[in-house]
Amino acid sequence: MAHDAHEVKKEMVAIYPKKLGKKRAEQIVVTELGPDGSVPEIKANVRSSPGIITQRGCAYAGCKGVVIGPSRDILSIVHGPIGCSFYAWLTRRNQTRPPSDSDPNFITYCLSTDMTEQEIVFGGEKKLKAAIKEAYDVFHPKAIAVFSTCPVGLIGDDVHAVARQMKEELGINVFAFSCEGYRGVSQSAGHHIANNQLFKHVIGLNELAHEDKFTINLLGEYNIGGDAFVIEDLFRRCGIKLIATFSGNSDYDSMANSHTADLNLVMCHRSINYMAEMMEKKFGIPWLKINFIGAAATAKSLRKIAEYFDDAELKAKVETVIAEEMPKVDVAQKDVKSRCQGKTAMLFVGGSRAHHYQVLFKEMGMEIVAAGYEFGHRDDYEGRKVLPTIKVDADSKNIEEIEVRPDETRYVPRLSQERKAQLADPELEFQDYVGMMPEMEDGTLVIDDISHHETERLIELYKPSIFCAGIKEKYAVQKMGIPCKQLHSYDYGGPYAGFEGAINFYREIDRMVNMKVWSLVKAPWQTLAPQPEPAPVAAD
């Protein structure tokens, strides 16, 4: 890789109209770790310029699609024209496993008010009420969630009032999300909106008590490809009691009961850090940033949990599980390294995966040449230490910030101040996240909200062995002769979490970077020296 990242950056933004070029230049940085641990500032969580061809989606996608969608027994009704509900119908492949065949599972259903011109003109509240009633009559759920789409906000339907009214009428929990697609600048706004409403309307409603010693919640794990199943199994083997996952393989009751846990684990910092903070303030539950993507990261995360609880028996169990799993991982690593060592990868996806998956590539001996988030914020790149310096712009101001106070009866500090101070070791990431950039090699390109133009130029210049992105990018990248791994949907594979997932991922990447097809792009006659045109032969 003989490219000077600074030169590449200049070249990439040169084509843009001047103002746009200036903006993009602030969203592209070259990593450099200062002696004090500082990293360059990146502009993030800002608007995508119209016309740019962005990877990003909308607030509705972040709220309904990402955070609430994976939960199997909250019945989701999308209030709007048919499309928004249709496109989010099963497409994120959140796996779920109800305890029995008779337990509710609404994941396969797509509900919509299918708004027509009539409701756009005269208002849709009446139809929404009727739809909630009809949904109740068919499904008899414990909870119904209503999601607003773009026109709903504009015509002024009060979805929250409708939800309150129907909650009273039906005697079940009904709550709504003002997650119109135009809110914020990306899916990220929707995550925040989803966190807020779950916190206000669900958390703390179920007081079931637990005898278990080590109770946790897993925040920001959505069980794509079965990742949550793998992690649940690890917890079980270590003797850690999982109360609720937000929201992969989850159900309503467990979420409502999650305030009883003694620790929150934050997997996807971007989509769920709000919840961790709010639960800490209201119920006194501390949180830890963990990462179950990558074998070493999984081992480290389990040890961090054991360290938090500071229990000899738990620590021993964790070590036993790690000792059981690592030999298999080592064998797989050694095998794939013989074919993958030194190959290069680029990751442009999501709000945490572009960071987490770097670990797996490094474990295979591969090098990261560029990375960036689709909808991350500065703290996801630079670490939470920059939070006080992030300016809140007009787009973020529109998202509600809930003021949270300690619960009068249920706030229970889990740790003494002294113990908290002990846990403040940066390695532990106790109530902290160091971000993507400090863990990257100096001189690597980091690009926020990468555009299609930048994607093409990067690939042309660096010719990486593999590019990681989403469905919209996949086939454009592959047309360039470079394999593209989807890190939203996992290309319908997985799981990639935990030790078992790491092995799956090594094998998958090994397959992709060593596929024969990439060497067969030219037909035999396309590699010959130019020949005289043969006489035409009559054809069909």
Next chain:
Amino acid sequence: MLLRHTTAEVTERTALTINPAKTCQPIGAMYAALGVHGCLPHSHGSQGCCSYHRSTLTRHYKEPVMAATSSFTEGSSVFGGQANLLQAFETIFTVYNPDIVAVHTTCLSETIGDDISQIISKAKADGKIPEGKHAIHANTPSYVGSHITGFANMAKSLVTNFAEGTGEDKKQINLLPGWVEPPDMRELKCLAHRMGVDVIMFPDTSDVLDAPQTGKHELYPKGGATVAQIRSAGDSIGTIGLGHSASTRAASALEEKCEVANEMLELPIGLQATDRLIEAMRVMAGVKVPDIITDERGRLLDMIADMHQYIHGKRVALWGDPDQLVSLCDFLVCLDMKPVYILTGTPSTRFEKRVRAVLGDSVPDVKIRKGSGADMFLMHQWIKQESVDLLIGNTYGKYIARDENIPFVRHGFPILDRVGHAYFPTVGYRGGMYLLEKILNAFMDRQDREALEEKFELTM
């Protein structure tokens, strides 16, 4: 059970759609715009619309689907999207350099009331649309019609923006394919070519959404109707429009604007619908039908005759888009099969009448639903009341197929879990053979899987 909450008992719903059999207008407009050479579709709305449409089309075709968006924020929703669209034009023509930007609206920009014609005029006046380049638009409010309506509106916009009658009589006919797959469009052109008929086809997504692997990504692949071709449609002998719900608007616009007479036909899926297309082309272009086509027809007929025992009398449930459903029913009736449940989420005035006409008295107890309230939840309830032998529809049918153990042939949009639709036609006689093969395999695979050992057949 995957759909464990679905019961046989139907309670009337007036407000709630469960498991829709349609989606919204803009995705159809995006698909149609991809069938124009050098065209970048542009979604005037929130980012999510563009992202969802690109994702769905990409999952269906396993191909790049490039499109831009106006990236509305709360501010644009209050003040209107003009500034966003003007900026988008500047960025798109500078960075991505298309020949055409085809703007479609969304529920958001329609509710706000953005006047796209006016914004395009302003963009032209401000010099944001370079000389020789084009910006066109179609109004595609998501709360009216369905994805088919969006396709029809964008196809019509191609006519109103580009078609011109110069007075010259060109020996060519316009063939509007409707919403069919790239291999279908390729097959239709091949049929015309074999008959010696020059056709102007638009939209034409062949060589766009089935582009070869070359090691290079072409932002604007070699396929797609060119502006010059669409322009010349105003001088053609006549127009054959395929599929009433997808092609009538464009065909009528051509007649109105350029006085090119049109003949509307059902999509040429199956034997008799293809016969009608061949006849129409023969008469309109004044050509003879070559033996190669008659022989192909004979091969399809032969296949039906040979394998009739496996298909006759079978009860079929179908859902999808009106144009496809009418022709599929026509084909199934010709195979002596029984389409018993037929349903589309797309509102259509002629759909039920046409289906009943096609069925004649062959299926007295047929259930037909369209538009509002016609969803796959209802279809599943019908099936639970009395089952069928075969399902034909888009990928979402797989959940019903598995729960009810019913053979399933994927047809329509979207198909997210199989690949054939992107490569093999279902129009024309060859398309009929491909479709019949899939239907036969579905029955025969089931027989092989479930037959008692002593009843397991070597020859079928």
